[in-house]
Amino acid sequence: MKKILLAASECVPFIKTGGLADVAGALPKYFDKENYDVRVILPRYMCIPEKYRNQMYWIANFYMYFNGRDRFVGVFKLEMNGVTYYFVDNEEYYSGSSPYTDARYDIEKFCFFCKAALAVLPTIGFQPDIIHCNDWHTGLIPVYLKTEFCRDLYYAGMKCVITIHNLKFQGVWNIPDMKQFTGFPDDLFTSDKLEFFGQGNMFKGGIVYSDAVTTVSDTYSHEVMTPFYGERLDPLLAARSNAFYGIVNGIDTEIFDPANDPLIWKSYDVSNFRTNKKHNKQELQKQFGLAVDPHKMLVGIVSRLTDQKGFDLVARVFEEMLYEDMQFVILGTGDRKYEDMFRYFAGRYPDRVAACITYSEEVSHRIYAGTDAFLMPSLFEPCGLSQLIALRYGSVPIVRETGGLKDTVQAYNEVENTGTGFSFANYNAHEMMATIRYAEHIFRDDKRRFNQIVERGMQQDFSWHASARKYEALYDKVCGW
Numbered sequence: 001m002k003k004i005l006l007a008a009s010e011c012v013p014f015i016k017t018g019g020l021a022d023v024a025g026a027l028p029k030y031f032d033k034e035n036y037d038v039r040v041i042l043p044r045y046m047c048i049p050e051k052y053r054n055q056m057y058w059i060a061n062f063y064m065y066f067n068g069r070d071r072f073v074g075v076f077k078l079e080m081n082g083v084t085y086y087f088v089d090n091e092e093y094y095s096g097s098s099p100y101t102d103a104r105y106d107i108e109k110f111c112f113f114c115k116a117a118l119a120v121l122p123t124i125g126f127q128p129d130i131i132h133c134n135d136w137h138t139g140l141i142p143v144y145l146k147t148e149f150c151r152d153l154y155y156a157g158m159k160c161v162i163t164i165h166n167l168k169f170q171g172v173w174n175i176p177d178m179k180q181f182t183g184f185p186d187d188l189f190t191s192d193k194l195e196f197f198g199q200g201n202m203f204k205g206g207i208v209y210s211d212a213v214t215t216v217s218d219t220y221s222h223e224v225m226t227p228f229y230g231e232r233l234d235p236l237l238a239a240r241s242n243a244f245y246g247i248v249n250g251i252d253t254e255i256f257d258p259a260n261d262p263l264i265w266k267s268y269d270v271s272n273f274r275t276n277k278k279h280n281k282q283e284l285q286k287q288f289g290l291a292v293d294p295h296k297m298l299v300g301i302v303s304r305l306t307d308q309k310g311f312d313l314v315a316r317v318f319e320e321m322l323y324e325d326m327q328f329v330i331l332g333t334g335d336r337k338y339e340d341m342f343r344y345f346a347g348r349y350p351d352r353v354a355a356c357i358t359y360s361e362e363v364s365h366r367i368y369a370g371t372d373a374f375l376m377p378s379l380f381e382p383c384g385l386s387q388l389i390a391l392r393y394g395s396v397p398i399v400r401e402t403g404g405l406k407d408t409v410q411a412y413n414e415v416e417n418t419g420t421g422f423s424f425a426n427y428n429a430h431e432m433m434a435t436i437r438y439a440e441h442i443f444r445d446d447k448r449r450f451n452q453i454v455e456r457g458m459q460q461d462f463s464w465h466a467s468a469r470k471y472e473a474l475y476d477k478v479c480g481w
Contacts, residue, residue, distance in 0.1 A: 004031075004038040004475060005128035007117050009110065009137035011040055011085070014048045015099055019249070019385055020135055020165045023216075026252045028083045030468035036475075039126060041117050043109075044076055044087035046095045052078070056087055060123045066112050067181050075120050086124060088116045106137075107173045110202070111181040114140035118149050127154065130475050133162040136171035139206030140182065146209045147188065159478050162206040164215040166382055167224055167231045168308075171202030178202075197232065207236055211478050214245045216383035217404035221246030229380055245474060248407055249383040250464035256368075256389050263365040270458040273394050274451055277369065284370030288354030290327050297326040297443045299436070300371030300395055302364045302386055305334030305342070310377030310400060315341055316429035322349055326440050329354040329371065331363050368393035372450075373439055377424075377432045381405050387421070391457040396450070397421035398439055400432070408462065412442070412453055420457040 010016055012025030028038040044056070056076040063070040074089030088094075093109035100106055118141060121127060133141050142160035149155045175189050178200035189195045194205040207213055215221045223229040225238040237244060254260075258277075259269040265283040268276035278294055285292045303309045315338065322328075322345065330342045330353070342355035356363055368374070374390035376399045383404035387397040391408070399405040401423045412419035424435040443450045475481070 002036050002475065002479070002481065003126065003128045004036060004130050004132055005117075005121075005126065006038060006040045006132045006134070007138040007141055008040065008042050008134040009113070010099055011042050014042070014052050014085070015045055017099060018166075019383070022252070022385060023163075023165065023249055024134060026250065026464050027468060027471070029081055030250075030464035031472065032468075033082065036472060039084040039086065039128075041086040041088065041120075043094045043099070043113055044074070044089040045099050046091070047097050047099065055080075059086075061089070062119075062123065064116060064119050065183070066115055067108065067183075071112070073116050073119060075123055077124070086120065086126075088113055088120065090116075104173065104177070107171060107178070107202070108181050110137040110171065111140055111178070114138060114202075115144055115182070117141055118144055118155070122154055128158060129479050130159045130161055132471075133160060133206055133210065135163070135165045136169055136203035136206070138162070139171055139202035139204070141206070142209035142211075143184070143188065143194070143205040144182075147184070160206075160210040161212045161214060161474065161478060162210040164203075164207075164213065164220075164224065164382070167203075167215075167229070167233065170196075170204065170231065170233070172196060172199050175200045204233060204236065207233070207240060212243045212245065212474060213237070213240055214247050214474065216246070217248045217407045218246035219406045220380075220382045220403035223380070223403060246407075247467055247470045247474070248404055248462075249385060249388075250462050250467045251385055251388045251392065253392070253463040256365075256392055258369055258393050261365055261369070263362045264369040265366070268369075268394075270394075270455055273454060273458065277394055280366065280370040281372070282370075284329065284366055285327070287366070288329055288356070289350055290329070290354055291351040295325075295444070297373060297440045298371045299326060299328045299373045299375050299398070300367040300390070301328065301330040301332065301375050302367055303332045303334075303376070305330075305332050305338035307335070308379050309334075310379055310427075310432070311335075311338045311341075313377050313427070313429040313432050314338075314375075317433045318345060321433055321436060322352055324437060324440060325444075326436075327352045327354075328375075329356070329367055331356045331358075331360065331367055333357055333359060368395050371395045372443055373398055373422075373436075375436070376400070376405060378402060378405060379427060384408070388462040391420060391460050391462065394454040394458050396439065396453050396457060398436055399423050400427065401425045408460075412439075414442075414449075417449060417452065418456075419453060420460060421453070 008024035010021040266279040346355035409421040
């Protein structure tokens with residue numbers, strides 16, 4: 001049996017702030033359980049819902065030297081859906097109301113988690129062949145493993161893989177504090193290891209010391225080796241290109257299934273969406289007070305409302321787009337300027353724009369099911385999950401060709417009648433608007449072809465099965481199996 005430990009700062013259903021939690025929660029369920037024993041380790045935050053904390057049972061506790069003194073480490077365990085989860089407990093670090101707080105405190109508590117995740121292994125009786133780390137919060141696990149812990153035979157031969165979910169956040173802090181937290185010697189804070197423009201960088205350490213590096217789409221793996229996307233780590237990633245892989249994320253197709261979704265008004269699948277999906281559109285228009293009209297293209301947005309997601313482009317041309325015969329429904333929170341912009345347009349054009357400035361899982365499912373098209377004009381998008389969900393629900397994606405959006409949405413080709421969505425290449429507001437207008441033209445004037453785009457999209461397989469097979473192949477390669 002091949003043993004894998006997946007380390008992450010968040011994981012559904014226990015704690016979630018972003019897409020990392022979806023990956024950590026879904027991926028382990030899809031491995032070949034006859035050959036791979038995949039378990040998960042994360043902090044035991046006090047803000048994890050009580051119903052889950054009550055299901056955890058204590059395994060052990062001990063003291064670990066960290067940041068100048070011995071500190072308590074508790075270990076809890078929970079089994080769910082065939083996956084074993086371990087939780088590292090320390091009330092000093094994990095008692096807050098949120099998994100992330102201020103930068104300095106987060107650096108310290110995730111340095112602690114990195115060391116504790118290794119220290120607990122003999123106690124829990126699990127000796128993984130590979131530790132799969134995720135984002136900067138776990139970046140020091142490979143460093144600890146290859147330096148301090150390698151002196152213990154228990155850890156001999158263990159390998160590390162680290163996945164980049166979002167390179168923008170790297171765990172950067174001043175070197176004196178980081179040395180104090182970690183106990184690392186001076187020779188680890190050099191330009192070829194953890195030093196980063198005069199500071200210490202946890203993510204850089206993980207990339208340097210891991211046996212392989214992955215990111216969440218093939219296109220993004222090439223983008224981050226360029227200065228525009230590389231967040232000043234592009235030279236390092238280029239140097240590691242022989243051990244750098246892009247594996248696109250998947251979605252949990254049991255949760256996101258229009259044929260069996262209790263949150264939508266009328267279920268449907270690829271065989272009957274032409275008759276059943278329109279009921280969801282009609283009810284969505286009613287719910288948000290939009291004009292109930294099947295002939296108006298209804299465009300959905302479910303997103304953080306930030307520049308990274310392309311809303312500066314939307315802001316530039318949104319009113320001009322509203323001159324067209326189409327509608328928009330927006331769900332999300334983010335920068336105040338974009339929240340206020342959508343509130344303003346919803347007030348001014350109530351029959352064409354609906355703005356739900358919050359987050360609701362139920363409303364998100366209804367938007368995917370009830371819209372004709374789904375807009376994602378991101379500046380950069382390592383993978384993106386929303387376009388995968390939109391494809392499954394038959395809401396045709398309109399995306400910018402970057403990262404995972406480029407890898408997962410095939411642009412419509414009118415001559416060959418191929419494609420699963422619409423896309424534009426340049427980060428330009430008028431190019432985006434022209435693409436939306438083109439999609440609306442196909443929707444309005446060639447409904448048969450538009451429905452064929454929907455059908456092709458719904459037939460795509462973006463379950464975790466395919467991604468899990470690729471991770472299995474990578475693990476086998478790293479370990480020489």
